Amino acid sequence: MNASSSSRSWPDLAGRLLPDSHILPVRIYFEDTDFSGVVYHGSYIRFMERARSDYLRLLGVAHEALERGEHGEPLAFAVHKLVVEYRRPARIDDILEIETRSKTVGGARIVLSQIVRRGDESLVIAEVTVVMINHDGQARRIPGPVRELLTGEPE
Numbered sequence: 001m002n003a004s005s006s007s008r009s010w011p012d013l014a015g016r017l018l019p020d021s022h023i024l025p026v027r028i029y030f031e032d033t034d035f036s037g038v039v040y041h042g043s044y045i046r047f048m049e050r051a052r053s054d055y056l057r058l059l060g061v062a063h064e065a066l067e068r069g070e071h072g073e074p075l076a077f078a079v080h081k082l083v084v085e086y087r088r089p090a091r092i093d094d095i096l097e098i099e100t101r102s103k104t105v106g107g108a109r110i111v112l113s114q115i116v117r118r119g120d121e122s123l124v125i126a127e128v129t130v131v132m133i134n135h136d137g138q139a140r141r142i143p144g145p146v147r148e149l150l151t152g153e154p155e
Contacts, residue, residue: 014054021101022055028094038089044124045082048114051098052128055112060149071143073134080109081129088123090116096123105150108132108139 015024026047034040053063056077066075090096096118103111109131116124132142148154 014058015051017055017058021099022051022058024051024054024098024100026096026098028090028092028096030092033092038091041086044084044086044116047096047098047116048126048128051100051114052112052130055100061146066146071146073140075132075134075140077130078133079128080131082126084124084126086124088121090118090123094118102150105142105147107141110150
């Protein structure tokens with residue numbers, strides 16, 4: 001089954017793209033928790049990574065196309081900076097929503113805000129800076145077509 005047919009079968013698997021953000025629902029499983037029964041801090045990082053990937057995917061930014069070099073040389077996004085504030089714990093069987101929103105899109109970087117919520121309660125707040133890099137890890141400008149998908153504006 002290819003990606004396009006699986007997305008038709010599971011339409012909400014990648015969450016929902018809203019006019020100014022993206023929402024990804026996540027259920028907490030035993031494997032997400034630590035010995036005390038609360039969500040392990042590293043699990044939130046994984047949830048936010050999934051949300052960022054699905055946000056880009058639903059905007060039309062294909063990681064595989066970047067990797068294949070469809071915009072010049074092979075490119076990828078890499079996390080450059082991550083600032084996280086853990087406010088409240090989540091526990092097994094909780095349903096969380098990870099909200100992702102672009103704050104700024106620069107020449108080679110994107111700054112995103114992410115909030116992990118349980119209902120109306122903010123559990124984790126993060127600001128993530130990702131940069132466009134080549135295979136050698138050197139920063140590269142975000143290609144025009146990708147920038148247009150991210151901002152909704154032609155370059």
